Amino acid sequence: MAASLGLAHDASCYAAYPPAAAAASSYFPSPPPPGDLVAEFPPTAAATAMADDYYYYYFQFGEEMGGARAPGCGGGYCSPPAPAFDNGMSLLSYGGVDGDGRRPMSGPAAGTGGNGGGGRPPASRIGFRTRSEVDVLDDGFKWRKYGKKAVKSSPNPRNYYRCSSEGCGVKKRVERDSDDPRYVITTYDGVHNHAAPGAAYLCPPPPRGATATAAAPCFSSPCSGSASAALVAAPSWSGAFDAWEAQLAAAAAHSSESSY
DNA sequence: CGGTTTTGACCCGCGC
């Protein structure tokens, strides 16, 4: 099932948090810098086919980007903002469609500034392409498999999962990239209405003394419930950033009494 | 024994 042996630690570090948090449309405190945009759309046919109506994130890890995991990664959380490209994860592209079904992507602007870029806010359906040897990446949530289907566009079967939490209708699809089996394409559909059981991965607290413009690449402490709620509730990129800033501000204001 | 996985059947939307 979920990553558990061998590369498990790496897998959870590299790919655990982005899906769940991004599914909440709130993962990234800020959009990736334009310079890190390699392509507007997923590079593979399978990925492209899956990106018709949801935001798609293309992650690539480690050695290919010349990056190195930050020391704290194995302990729990790596932040994905720009500075974090040194932590082994890279956001290569992201895209989506606007309300007319077109792909309006012009880089990060499409999802920033409260939709000011012309694109709609991040959709509740998000896809990731992650390089992993394990099919099911541990994202902190508990999933129950409810289907498996051979799809015509890929020689690899597609697996369907539903969040096991009662009342949470989030689903995800997992399949190997037909063009490059080293990659796993994971699609999240919906937003969790609850905190992740493995919340330490998903909503880290800001580091003591951190500022909004200097997010540390990795954290390892569990987060508070309020911080989690703020992140989950953030409706857009800007909202996510606001939430992030709120966390930072709160941490700064209460650093003397915070208890991570 | 309860939760999860498996897997064939079924349903539904879409294109022709």
Add this chain to the structure above:
DNA sequence: GCGCGGGTCAAAACCG
């Protein structure tokens, strides 16, 4: 209307 493909259901098997 029909066939196809994708998504879901649900019962049985499996597992801790």
